[in-house]
Amino acid sequence: MNLTKFPRRNYVQDATPIEALPAFSAALGGKVNIFIKRDDLLPGCAGGNKTRKLDFCIADAMQNGADTIITCGAVQSNHCRLTLSWAVKEGLDCHLVLEERVPGSYKKDGSGNNFLFKLLGVKSTTVVPGGSNMLGEMEKLAENLKKDGKKPYIIPGGASNAIGATGYVACAEEIMQQLFNKNLSIDHMVVPSGSAGTHAGIVVGMYGTNAGIPVSGINVSRKKDVQEEIVHKLVLETAKRIGMRETVPADQITCYDSYVGPGYSIPTDGMTEAVKLLAQTESILLDPVYSGKAMAGLIDLVRSGHFATGSNVLFLHTGGSPALYAYLDTFQ
Template sequence: MNFTKFPRRGYLQGQTPIEPMKNLSKALGGKVNLFIKRDDLLPGASGGNKTRKLDFCIADAIEKGADTIITCGAIQSNHCRLTASWAAKEGLECHLVLEERVKGSYKEDGSGNNFLFELLGVKTKRVVEGGSNMMAEMEKTAAELKAAGKKPYIVPGGASNPIGALGYAACAEEMMDQLNTMGLSIDHVVVPSGSAGTHAGMVVGMVGTNAGIPVHGIDVSKPAADQEPGVYKLAQDTAELLGIKGGIERDAVKCYGEYVGPGYSLPSDDMVEAVKLFAAEEAILLDPVYTGKVAAGLIGLVRKGAFPEGANVLFLHTGGSPALYAYLDTFRA
């Protein structure tokens, strides 16, 4: 895959580690060998996967002459935190449109990522009702900023368009380089599936590197039947952008929707158990919205025997731990 065709800001500082999770593997019965790729350690304010995507998206914005970034996300959006982080580093204004997906959940003085938006100098935050057309809302903000003489650039939610998904196609290539150097064979990769850019990019990267490793997406907001078509479409578009011949086979996209719990960002018992297990067994912090539910999916799949005995399974940790502090009551209950 040739990524030199696309502008990039160079936000990454080398490869993120791949580590064994021996304690967790043992705690789950020792039938599979668990590993983790630590994208929670990526640069940016408190790290996380969106740095890989924004490496491409913000480069595109700057190349197009933008002086202002607009993006959107949920109330505790990790994507919005990292967009604000890199906008601050680049000297760009950042404007957020926040979707209150759970009615009454927004608090002006809220903790977690919502607090970090303030520290990172976000220029404006506008909260809209759950289910709003977020692109239309961002375009409304863009029109206002253009009228004020600004040059805004819209980064979609999660930076999940083909440009952003390049970040995870490149991550797959990075991962395979590490595995080859380590002499480590991985049989399955487990990733979050939300706005779809990480999942789609990883699928494209696996095809582009001829890795032949199946990618399992754990849904954090939708049933699998609703999630898979969007992931597949984005994977196809990203493969086309990269010029991958033959495109993406439909069966390369696999989602699991049974770990969403009561709904997006709403706590589940499985999520709480997963967060506590990762912390107690591996000293790794997850978040309640994304990685906690993805880890619950990983644990659930291991327990039900979805992976063959002796399989090496890699969990992609996409970060998000600042959101933990907005959910203290959930973990102390």
């Protein structure tokens, strides 16, 4: 896989660490060795996984002459924070369309990422009801901006298209090189699965490198069958984009939907336990929407004996800790 043929902005200069979690593993009974890939430490305002995707997406935008970026997400979107932050670095305007998936969850003067949107100088924020046609809303905004002489470029939610997912194909290659350097064998990998770009990119990268490491996605919003279909569709698109000759079979995609709880971004007891346990054993912060629920899934899989005793399991930390400050009532 030669990813050098694709334009990127070089936001990712160095590999993020893979760390052992001995205290966390011991707290879960010590039968499974848990490791963590620290993509929460990626560059960008407060870090997070979207930087890998935006490295390619914003390069494509600039190659196409854009002077304005439009993207969308939920009201506490980490993706929107990072898109905005990289747009600021590049001298591009950035407009956000926020979906209020939980009625009443948007607060004009809210904390967390919502506060950071304003601090970073977002050009405009449009809030729409849950279930809105987000692409349609962004296209409508783009047409209005064009009338003002702007050259807008739309990045989909989570930067989860084949361009963005290429960033996680590169991440899979990075992981395999790190494991070789560390002389570390990983038996299983667990990733959050939401807009699907991260999950799809990792699957393509692992399959394309013949890693033989099963990848499990922990859903943050959708049912298992729906999510697996979305991930596989993006896997096929991404594999085609990077020129893989072999089709990635559907059995490479596994999702678990038991940890979503009442819905996207709505706290669960499992998420709360996961966030507190990792913080109090390893001093690492998860977020309440993605990595917290994904870690809750990993914890349950460990406790239920899903992984063989002695297994080495790698968790992909996608970042998002600024959102914690909008969930104070959940943790206090």
